[in-house]
Amino acid sequence: MNILLYLIPIALTLGLIGLLAFLWTLKNNQYEDLEGASERILIEEEKEKNDKD
Amino acid sequence: MEQTQISNNKTNFNKVEINKLFSPFVKIYPKNNNSIIFKVKNIHCASCIHLIEKSLYTLENVFFVRVNMSTEKLEIKWVGEKKLADKFAKIVSGLGYPISLYDVDNLDNNFEENKKILIRSIAVSGFAAANLMLISVGLWSSSVETMGFATRELFQWISSLIALPAIIYSGRPFFYSALKVLLKKNTNMDVPISLAVILTSLISFFETVNSGEHIYFDSAIMLLFFLLIGRYLDVLAKGKAKKSAKELLSALGGTATVIKDEKQVIVPIKDIRAGDIITISIGEKIPADGIILNGSTEIDLSLISGETLPKKANINDYVFAGTINISAPIQIEVSKSTENNLLTNIVKLMEKAEISKSKYTRIADKAAKLYTPIVHLAGLFTFIGWWIFADLAWQPSLLIAVTVLIITCPCALGLAVPVVQVLANNSLMKKGIYLKSGDALEKLSKVKYVILDKTGTLTVGKPSLIGSYSEEDLQIAASLAHYSKHPFSRSICDQFNGKLLNLENVKEIIGCGMEGYFKGKLLKLGKKNWSCHSQKDENEIFSEIWLTVENEKNICFSFKDQLRKDTKVVIDEIKKLGITPIILSGDQNEVVKRIAAHLGINDYYSEFSIEMKSEFIRKLKLQNKEILMVGDGLNDAPSLAEADVSISPSTAMDITQNTADIVFQGEKLFPIIGCIKVAKKSVLLIKQNFLMAIIYNIFAIPLAIIGLVTPLIAAIAMSSSSLFVIGNSFRLNLKRKKL
Known part of the structure; x- marks a missing residue:
C-alpha cells in the first residue's frame, strides 16, 4: 500500500496543474473571443506574419 | 414646398x-x-x-x-x-x-466579475469533486478490515485536505446570498443549501479528526458543483441582454456639434446643457430634446413611437433625443439637458417598474420558506429528544440530528428548479428564443392576458411594397431610391435585386422626393402632387409614392405595413389556451379597428400614449391576473417593464429587448405560443420535482429521527433522489420532440 504515498500526490499534482492552467487561461481573457479564434485560423499565415511586422 | x-x-x-x-x-x-x-x-x-x-x-x-x-x-x-x-x-x-464608441465606463463590470467568480468556483469544485470521487470509491467500497486502519485514516485526511478549501472557496456564492437574506430576516433556497454543505463538511471533518467511520465530503462538493453550473447559466442568460442595452446607451454617448460664440465646438453629449444651440446634419441622431431654430426636415421617430413614417418638423417644433434627422440639416436649441430628456425619462420609468416587479417570489423560494423552518425544527427536536429524553450523550445525539438535516436532501430541492430551467433554456434557444430570467417561465405559465402592441409586433413594422410592378419600372425607381434614406425608398430597394441605372444629376428635393436624369430624360420619384403635378388628394388607405418618367408614364407605388404572416394563427392559438388578447396601440382608431376585426380581437385600444399604456397595465394588474406584454418600440418599454412578463422581437430596439424577459428571433410571432407551452410544461415538471422531494422526505425523515439511517443509506438516498429529479426534468425535452 506504500505505493499510495507516491500515487496520490502525483495524481493530485497533475490535477492541480490542470486547474491552475485553466485559471491562468481565464485570467488572460483567453475565452473572450471564442468565435473570433475559430475564424482567425482561416487567415493565411503569410499575411499574418506581415501583420506582425 | x-x-x-x-x-x-x-x-x-x-x-x-x-x-x-x-x-x-x-x-x-x-x-x-x-x-x-x-x-x-x-x-x-x-x-x-x-x-x-x-x-x-x-x-x-x-x-x-x-x-x-x-x-x-x-x-x-x-x-x-x-x-x-x-x-x-x-x-x-x-x-x-458601422462603427460607434464603446464606452467602457458604462458597462456593467459587476456582471463580468460575477461571471468570473462563478467560473473559477466551478473549476475548483470540479477539480475537487473529481479527485474526491477517486478516493471515495475506495472508502465506500471497502472497510477497515480490508484496507487497514492507516489507509482509511490517510484517505480521510486527504479528502478533508482537498474538500475543505474547495468548499470554502466555491461555496461563497451560496454562503453570501444566504447570509444576505438571513440578515434581512428572510430565507431563500441558498439557506438550506449553505447549511447542508457546511454541516456535512463539519461533521465529516469531526469524523476525520476522531477517526470515525464515514465522511461525506463527496456529497457536499458534488452538490456545489452542479448548483454552480446551474447558477452560471442563469447569470449568463440574464447578463447578455442587459449588456446590449448598456452598449446602446454608450453608442448614444457620442459627441454633438454645439455652436458657441459663432464657432462650432465638438462637445460630448453628456455635457450638453439646456440653452445650447446644436447643429444636426442629415442622418445624425438628435442628441437632446429641443426646439428647432433653423431649417425644416423630416424626423424618424421610430425609436420613440415605433412609427415607421417620418414626421415633418419645422421651426418651433419639438424634437426628441434619440430620433434621427433624415432630410435636411437643422439647428436646435436644447430645452432639457441630457439627464432630463425624454429618452432618459423613459429609462427611469422602466427602472421604477422593474423595482416593483422584483418583489415576485419564485417557486423555489416559496418552497424554501416552507421547508427551512420545518426541517430545522425537526433537527432541533431530534437533538433535544435524544439528548434529554432518551439519555443519549450529546455527541451521538447531535450526530443523529445532523443526519436528519442532511437526509432531508436539499440537493433534490436545490436541483428541482435549475435543471428544468437549463433544459428549457436550451430547447428554446435552439428555436431562436432567448430567455433572460427563470422567473419568466414561472410567470408565463400563469398568464391570463396578452397585451399586444400593433406596429412592429403584430405587423412587420416597416412599409412594404404591395401590388406588382414591371421589372423596368422597379429598376428606374430603385435607381433613384437608393440615393435616399426614406423608408419607402428602402422598401423599393429591398424589392429590386437587379442592376441599377447610371443616373445623372440626382437631387433630393426636401419634402417632395428624388429627381434625376437618365439619357436626358427627367425622372421623378416622390409625392403625387410634386412628381405628376396632380392636384388630387393622395389615397388614404395606402401610403404611396409616384414615379414619373418625363412625357412617358406615371406609376404609383403603394405601401402598407403588413401583418406578420402567422399573426392570425397565433391569435387563434392564444385564445385556445384560454388567454385574452388585447391590442394597445398608439396608432389611429380606424387602422387599429380594422386589424382587430381581421384578427378577431374584441378588446382594442387606440391612440394610447406611453404613459397611458403602462397605466392601463397597472390597472389591469389590480385584478391579480398575470399579464404578458408583447411589444417592440421604445414607447413600449415602460409597459414591458410594468407587465408581469414580457416578450419582444429581436428587431426591437436594444433597450426594449433589455426590458423584455424573453426575446425571439425571426419574422414569425409563433415563438409566443412556443414560450407559453414550454413554460407550462416546465412549471409542471418543477412542481413534480418538489412533490418527489417531499414524498422522499416523508419517508426519510422519520427513519432518520429514530436513528435508523446508516451513513451508507443516507448517501445512497441522497444521490438517488437527486438523480430522480434530474431524470424527471429531462422529460421536458422528450415531450418536446413529439410536438
Missing part, C-alpha cells in the same frame, strides 16, 4: 456616415501611447477580421489592433496624436462596417 436645400454628399448615402468625433474619448497612457475601443457591427468572417486589422496595421503609428468577434469590439493602440482615432473610425466605416 419649403426650402429646397440640397445635400451635397448624396453619393455617400449608402455608406455609413461618420458625424461623430471620437478623439475626446481616447485613453492616454504614458509615453504618448493612446488606446480606444470601438464597437463595430457586421463582422461575419475571417476576412472581415483580416480586412479591418490589416487596413489599420498598415498605418504607421499603430502597434496593436485586435477585433473581438464575439463582443464586436475593436481595440486599437497607437503612438502619437489623439486625432488619429477619427481617422481609424473613417477607415473602418469606409470598409462598410
Whole structure:
C-alpha cells in the first residue's frame, strides 16, 4: 500500500496543474473571443506574419 | 414646398456616415501611447477580421489592433496624436462596417466579475469533486478490515485536505446570498443549501479528526458543483441582454456639434446643457430634446413611437433625443439637458417598474420558506429528544440530528428548479428564443392576458411594397431610391435585386422626393402632387409614392405595413389556451379597428400614449391576473417593464429587448405560443420535482429521527433522489420532440 504515498500526490499534482492552467487561461481573457479564434485560423499565415511586422 | 436645400454628399448615402468625433474619448497612457475601443457591427468572417486589422496595421503609428468577434469590439493602440482615432473610425466605416464608441465606463463590470467568480468556483469544485470521487470509491467500497486502519485514516485526511478549501472557496456564492437574506430576516433556497454543505463538511471533518467511520465530503462538493453550473447559466442568460442595452446607451454617448460664440465646438453629449444651440446634419441622431431654430426636415421617430413614417418638423417644433434627422440639416436649441430628456425619462420609468416587479417570489423560494423552518425544527427536536429524553450523550445525539438535516436532501430541492430551467433554456434557444430570467417561465405559465402592441409586433413594422410592378419600372425607381434614406425608398430597394441605372444629376428635393436624369430624360420619384403635378388628394388607405418618367408614364407605388404572416394563427392559438388578447396601440382608431376585426380581437385600444399604456397595465394588474406584454418600440418599454412578463422581437430596439424577459428571433410571432407551452410544461415538471422531494422526505425523515439511517443509506438516498429529479426534468425535452 506504500505505493499510495507516491500515487496520490502525483495524481493530485497533475490535477492541480490542470486547474491552475485553466485559471491562468481565464485570467488572460483567453475565452473572450471564442468565435473570433475559430475564424482567425482561416487567415493565411503569410499575411499574418506581415501583420506582425 | 419649403426650402429646397440640397445635400451635397448624396453619393455617400449608402455608406455609413461618420458625424461623430471620437478623439475626446481616447485613453492616454504614458509615453504618448493612446488606446480606444470601438464597437463595430457586421463582422461575419475571417476576412472581415483580416480586412479591418490589416487596413489599420498598415498605418504607421499603430502597434496593436485586435477585433473581438464575439463582443464586436475593436481595440486599437497607437503612438502619437489623439486625432488619429477619427481617422481609424473613417477607415473602418469606409470598409462598410458601422462603427460607434464603446464606452467602457458604462458597462456593467459587476456582471463580468460575477461571471468570473462563478467560473473559477466551478473549476475548483470540479477539480475537487473529481479527485474526491477517486478516493471515495475506495472508502465506500471497502472497510477497515480490508484496507487497514492507516489507509482509511490517510484517505480521510486527504479528502478533508482537498474538500475543505474547495468548499470554502466555491461555496461563497451560496454562503453570501444566504447570509444576505438571513440578515434581512428572510430565507431563500441558498439557506438550506449553505447549511447542508457546511454541516456535512463539519461533521465529516469531526469524523476525520476522531477517526470515525464515514465522511461525506463527496456529497457536499458534488452538490456545489452542479448548483454552480446551474447558477452560471442563469447569470449568463440574464447578463447578455442587459449588456446590449448598456452598449446602446454608450453608442448614444457620442459627441454633438454645439455652436458657441459663432464657432462650432465638438462637445460630448453628456455635457450638453439646456440653452445650447446644436447643429444636426442629415442622418445624425438628435442628441437632446429641443426646439428647432433653423431649417425644416423630416424626423424618424421610430425609436420613440415605433412609427415607421417620418414626421415633418419645422421651426418651433419639438424634437426628441434619440430620433434621427433624415432630410435636411437643422439647428436646435436644447430645452432639457441630457439627464432630463425624454429618452432618459423613459429609462427611469422602466427602472421604477422593474423595482416593483422584483418583489415576485419564485417557486423555489416559496418552497424554501416552507421547508427551512420545518426541517430545522425537526433537527432541533431530534437533538433535544435524544439528548434529554432518551439519555443519549450529546455527541451521538447531535450526530443523529445532523443526519436528519442532511437526509432531508436539499440537493433534490436545490436541483428541482435549475435543471428544468437549463433544459428549457436550451430547447428554446435552439428555436431562436432567448430567455433572460427563470422567473419568466414561472410567470408565463400563469398568464391570463396578452397585451399586444400593433406596429412592429403584430405587423412587420416597416412599409412594404404591395401590388406588382414591371421589372423596368422597379429598376428606374430603385435607381433613384437608393440615393435616399426614406423608408419607402428602402422598401423599393429591398424589392429590386437587379442592376441599377447610371443616373445623372440626382437631387433630393426636401419634402417632395428624388429627381434625376437618365439619357436626358427627367425622372421623378416622390409625392403625387410634386412628381405628376396632380392636384388630387393622395389615397388614404395606402401610403404611396409616384414615379414619373418625363412625357412617358406615371406609376404609383403603394405601401402598407403588413401583418406578420402567422399573426392570425397565433391569435387563434392564444385564445385556445384560454388567454385574452388585447391590442394597445398608439396608432389611429380606424387602422387599429380594422386589424382587430381581421384578427378577431374584441378588446382594442387606440391612440394610447406611453404613459397611458403602462397605466392601463397597472390597472389591469389590480385584478391579480398575470399579464404578458408583447411589444417592440421604445414607447413600449415602460409597459414591458410594468407587465408581469414580457416578450419582444429581436428587431426591437436594444433597450426594449433589455426590458423584455424573453426575446425571439425571426419574422414569425409563433415563438409566443412556443414560450407559453414550454413554460407550462416546465412549471409542471418543477412542481413534480418538489412533490418527489417531499414524498422522499416523508419517508426519510422519520427513519432518520429514530436513528435508523446508516451513513451508507443516507448517501445512497441522497444521490438517488437527486438523480430522480434530474431524470424527471429531462422529460421536458422528450415531450418536446413529439410536438
